[in-house]
Amino acid sequence: MTAVAPAGEHREDNRVPAPRRTVVRRVRAPRRPRLWFEILLIAVSYWTYSMIRNAVPEQEAQAMRNAEWLWEFERALGIAVEQTLNHAANGVTWLIVTMNYYYATLHFIVTMGVLVWLYRRHPGRYAATRTVLFATTAIALFGYYLFPLAPPRLMEGVHFIDTVKVHDTWGSMASGNMAHVSNQYAAMPSMHIGWSVWCGIIIALLATPLWLKILGWLYPSATLLVIVCTANHFWLDAVGGVVCLGIGFAVSYLWYGEPVHRMPRLVPATP
Template identity: 65%
Template sequence: MAQRLRPARPRLWFELGLIGLSYWLYSLVRNAVPEQALIAQQHADWVWHLEQSLGVAVERSVNHGVNSVTWLIVGMNYYYATLHFIITIAVLVWLYRSHPGRYAASRTVLFVTTGFALVGFYFFPLAPPRLAGYGFVDTVAIHHTWGSLASGAGASVSNQFAAMPSMHIGWSTWCGLTIFFLAERRWVRALGLLYPAATLVVIVSTANHYWMDAVGGLACLGVGFLATRLVYHRWAYQFPQIPASWQTHLPEQRLTAVGAGHRD
């Protein structure tokens, strides 16, 4: 029987270096994939026609409806550009500080999810709705805001056809589930669940993704959870709040202070 891998106390500089290296590699690989415009458009045609045949092609109506409310769509542009990173980093910091025993496994879920997303970017280049030619509004271009590296000046340094799967959904759902399962206050847990739901509305309203891209993001997240389960023989959120190896070295008062107000 394989020996179980147990999360140890996370080390700050190692984690910062790992996150920095991982994001650099993610950006490098994501943007190094050849921008196959013709194939990406063909995939967009396939996705859009599939949604139409299923009667669920609602993205264009949502995009036009929300775009008519200027303050709302401008806010969504900035939401799309910023919260994707800010919330994910904030949740990682919170995990590191308040749930060190669960940090390594939870972080592994996120990293595996992102790794599988790169496979999708490579093998299924997809033109986002705003570039697909079906009458969608590119809300960043129309309202002259910065809201996506794939619009405006940022387009020259970003792969515009890395729409499937949506890591906005993969990462936001990881954040939401982490908050829901580990936060103590009910209203915070509720906000955790609302975050990926709001993100889904944003990615559709801004015409950056089809809702099927969101399905792809959730599929990658599912693979991340399953892979981590195989590695650690336990679901990511089932570990004790503080690693057992750390508890034996902590003074009693310090252990009590760290654990106060949190569940195992």
């Protein structure tokens, strides 16, 4: 006779070899992240991302055509107000200079700050949330290759202001003296939005103080305004960034089997 498992007892799927099940469980299991490994992983991953992003052929003609098409599409939707916001913000010197430095710095500072906070306060969720960020960034590379797009400040025939050049501030890697080391036609999707919305969602879900949750939601909103006012992105670039982030969350869920906020905050102590 065939033995029947008692009611309520979980029976493993015999179709998957036991050694493989063990390896998968060990890889998925929450564990305390190792600082040296995480620093190395972030450094290598960002270097690889930058190298691949900048290695994508700078298809200027196609990027300009795509920008014109996207601008006309936004006009048809009635949302093409980037030029108005760009000119209005540029008329207030202190505001646009602040936005230039915001665009150049907070993208990295806040994202790294959230990673450090996760590492220290939510070690059990760190790997899953880091996976979301890495998968989001990897997906963006396909967008840069498949849909080269000139940012508004480089468009021909539509007068946008490159606020970094006009105000001589240290800013975008694709403006001024740094333009030759960065792919200027990788505007879709916007990783400023992808990363900032990741920060906002993680803070809003995992932080305890209400004021910190509110800041979490305000940060991507402010970032959206900055990328438009500085003429670095169209509205729809931001949509592309959010789509990439959604895929990133899906990848993490498929690998770890549950949403990041439902994973254990702390890692069980090893005996």
